[in-house]
Amino acid sequence: MFETLKAQPADKILTLMQMYKDDPRATKVDLGVGVYKDATGLTPVMRAVKAAEHQLWETQNSKVYTGLAGDPAFADAMIALILDDAVPRNTIAAAATPGGTGAVRQAFEMIQMARPEARVFVSDPTWPNHLSILKYLGIEAVPYRYFDDETRGVDFDGLIADLKTAKKGDVVLLHGCCHNPTGANLNASEWDAVIKVLLETGATPMIDIAYQGFGDGLEEDAAATRKVVAAVPECLIAASCSKNFGIYRERTGLLLAIAADASAHDLNQATLAFLNRQNFSFPPDHGARIVTMILDDDALRSDWMAELEDVRTAMLGLRTQLAGELQRLSGSDRFGFLAQHRGMFSRLGTTPEKVEELRSKHGIYMIGDSRMNIAGLNSETVPILAKAILDVGI
Ligand code: LMR
Numbered sequence: 001m002f003e004t005l006k007a008q009p010a011d012k013i014l015t016l017m018q019m020y021k022d023d024p025r026a027t028k029v030d031l032g033v034g035v036y037k038d039a040t041g042l043t044p045v046m047r048a049v050k051a052a053e054h055q056l057w058e059t060q061n062s063k064v065y066t067g068l069a070g071d072p073a074f075a076d077a078m079i080a081l082i083l084d085d086a087v088p089r090n091t092i093a094a095a096a097t098p099g100g101t102g103a104v105r106q107a108f109e110m111i112q113m114a115r116p117e118a119r120v121f122v123s124d125p126t127w128p129n130h131l132s133i134l135k136y137l138g139i140e141a142v143p144y145r146y147f148d149d150e151t152r153g154v155d156f157d158g159l160i161a162d163l164k165t166a167k168k169g170d171v172v173l174l175h176g177c178c179h180n181p182t183g184a185n186l187n188a189s190e191w192d193a194v195i196k197v198l199l200e201t202g203a204t205p206m207i208d209i210a211y212q213g214f215g216d217g218l219e220e221d222a223a224a225t226r227k228v229v230a231a232v233p234e235c236l237i238a239a240s241c242s243k244n245f246g247i248y249r250e251r252t253g254l255l256l257a258i259a260a261d262a263s264a265h266d267l268n269q270a271t272l273a274f275l276n277r278q279n280f281s282f283p284p285d286h287g288a289r290i291v292t293m294i295l296d297d298d299a300l301r302s303d304w305m306a307e308l309e310d311v312r313t314a315m316l317g318l319r320t321q322l323a324g325e326l327q328r329l330s331g332s333d334r335f336g337f338l339a340q341h342r343g344m345f346s347r348l349g350t351t352p353e354k355v356e357e358l359r360s361k362h363g364i365y366m367i368g369d370s371r372m373n374i375a376g377l378n379s380e381t382v383p384i385l386a387k388a389i390l391d392v393g394i
Helices: 012-022 047-059 072-083 099-114 128-137 156-163 188-201 218-231 262-279 286-296 298-330 352-362 381-391
Strands: 092-097 119-124 140-145 171-175 204-209 235-240 253-258 345-347 371-373
Touching (some): 047 286, 047 298, 072 218, 072 253, 092 099, 092 262, 099 128, 099 235, 099 253, 099 262, 119 128, 119 156, 140 156, 188 218, 204 218, 218 235, 253 262, 286 298, 298 381
Parallel strands (some): 171 204, 204 235
Antiparallel strands (some): 092 253, 235 253
16 A cells, blocks of 8 residues: 655755765764754764663653643753743643754644634744744644845844734744754844734734754843743743753653643633644653753752753854954854854855865755754864865855
């Protein structure tokens, strides 16, 4: 029966990962998939994660199922981390999911259950898997302008004009911080303007927050999300622990559905649990438990925060070094945007042909839309990349 299957379009991030693996050159540089790497190229297990795993190994005496929505302690700890007290707790329904992608998928399904005709507005560009999942579910994706190719910043006027065309019953997908794939982010007053448009149109925001702590700091990176939820009646939030806890393969994420008032909470909560049951039943627990143990323990939490801050400042240092090196070699300030961008990624803003040339000639791997993972660099590869960028005529 399976001869009727059609090959599906390849995911460009995963395809690039494989191409990098297959490249025999010792000098190759991987700026593809979004994983943090330290100066030696390792994606380390964070100290607090190791310590919590050790403790768990010693104390856990059962692996019996938790709840369909995961352990409520995980939701409580993550809600406090992301939202602080921006909205009353009794308006927030929460479910643990397999990674941030699981949360995104469940959010789209919840939207579809509520409003089969809903359209989801997505930034142009956005994380390719947003588009892929929407297409798979048969939900219409409406791109809104986001990236200005000239300034390599946000095309704010374009964004506002496009968001104004959303209607009640539509969803606007926003990146809470550290925009993927561009690295260009809205400032505080621009977020205010987005909130104003959301209130005017009645469209429902959905926030994907996968990089909290990688941009300007844990609190700073959550500020926009907190502002949005406090202002609008309803909101969905898909959160990931993959990056900020470095537990990629443990698949640890959380979906929040925030209601206008407590009366809608129970139905939202039941819907999240139902969706989990249909798709995978109980969510994975190991990563969620580790995260909860870290967030609920003063010593583990401060060690985690300190290490996360080191990761963040290391990435900022690489940004400054790369922008500086390009400035020195080119004698121009045109790469200054690299130091302004935040998070793991920056979109260089060049053609797929130049990206291909960087790969074939210099063994530098970035996504075809010229997204590069800044964390894939180190102080030795920064000058190599800077030279290569200018060599191919970017
Ligand atoms: C990325 O954008 O590279 C990460 O979110 C990893 C992934 O799953 O695509």
